[in-house]
Amino acid sequence: MARSALMNVMTQAAMKAGRSLTRDFGEVQNLQVSMKGPADFVAHADRKAEEIVFQELSRARPDWGFLMEERGAIEGRDPQHRWVVDPLGGATNFLHGIPHFAISIGLERDGQIVAGVIFNPATDELYSAEKGGGAFLNDRRIRVAARTKLAECVVATGIPHLGHADHARYLFEARKMMGEAAGIRAFGSTALNLAYLAAGRIDGVWEHSLQPWDVAAGSMLVREAGGFVTHSDGSKFEFVEGDIACGNEIIHRALVGELKKAATAMRGTPQPKAEDADAPEAAS
Known part of the structure; x- marks a missing residue:
């Protein structure tokens, strides 16, 4: 697969990180059995990966800005372009030695995402998409699944x-979905959810x-693979913090419908006051 110069820049940065x-x-897998604990080490790994991406992209496009998980917003001399970077999506998986994590790089142009790369180094899987060019897993063209029944x-x-x-x-949404879908999965990485x-x-x-x-690169992948991306109420997806619902046209419509039903059910159910709620148990 011949990549554009832009995709080469993004791919090289993601793979180096x-x-x-x-x-x-x-x-970190060795640290799991030590007394020191791996949490600080993982935070350092996150920052180090972000620094690598920052340096690689800055070298290739020195005038472009950044929005990064750790560094936040960095203004560039070119106001039209901004890199949106998550250097370690799935950090909790990484912390626990689960090989399901990814580097995500999206490119924002005039407020819209126009390219995205997601790389899982544990599986050597590189997902990439550029607006109008389709979506790819390594060198293979990919498309969203064609199923039409939520029960499947x-x-x-x-x-x-x-x-x-x-x-x-x-909890309301999960209860609703469990009664409608064949299965619910929580893999621990939003980026890889969207890539999958x-x-x-x-x-x-x-x-x-x-x-x-969390969603910059992945939303581009889904759209270029033929999927639909909106907020969970079906409204136009805006590139800001919030929620997301995705699927092929039919499954996306079904998902949004079930989420709306869950929201209606929740509004009709009295919620416990904070002082009445039980103290949360420690995570197992």
Whole structure:
């Protein structure tokens, strides 16, 4: 597959950061059995991968700005272009020695995402898409799955962190989805959820409490693979923090319908006051 100069820049940055994460992933697995604990090491690996991406992209396009998970917003001299970077999507998986994590790089042009790359160094899978050029897994063209019945579909989501404000909402939605879909999966990486959807491995994705770097590259992949991307209420997807619902045209419509039903059910159910709620149990 012949890549554009832009995609070559993004791919090289992601793969170089991926090599760094692969080395650190080997170390973090050794730290699991040590007294030191790996959390600080993982944070360092995250920052190191981000620095690699920053340096590679800055060298190739010195005037472009950045929006990065760790560094935040960095203004560039070119106001039209901005890189949107998550150097380690799936950090909790990485922390626990689970080989399901990714580097995500999206390119924003005039407020719209026009290209994206997601790389899982543990599996050596590179997902890429450029507006109007289709979506690819390594050198193979990919498309969203063609299933039309939610009852035959596997749908991925993200489980909110313990005590998160959206926990009650998620429980209503998950209960609704479990009664309609063939299976629900929580893989632990929004970026790879979207990449798997684009590759036809799963059939739908819905998630909440997302940041722009969580979905920049993945939303481009899904669209270029023939999928639909909106907010969970079906409204136009804006490139800001919030929620997302994706699938092929039919499954996307079904997902949004079930999410709306869950929202209606939640509004009709009295919610416990904070002082009445049980204290959360420690995560197992």
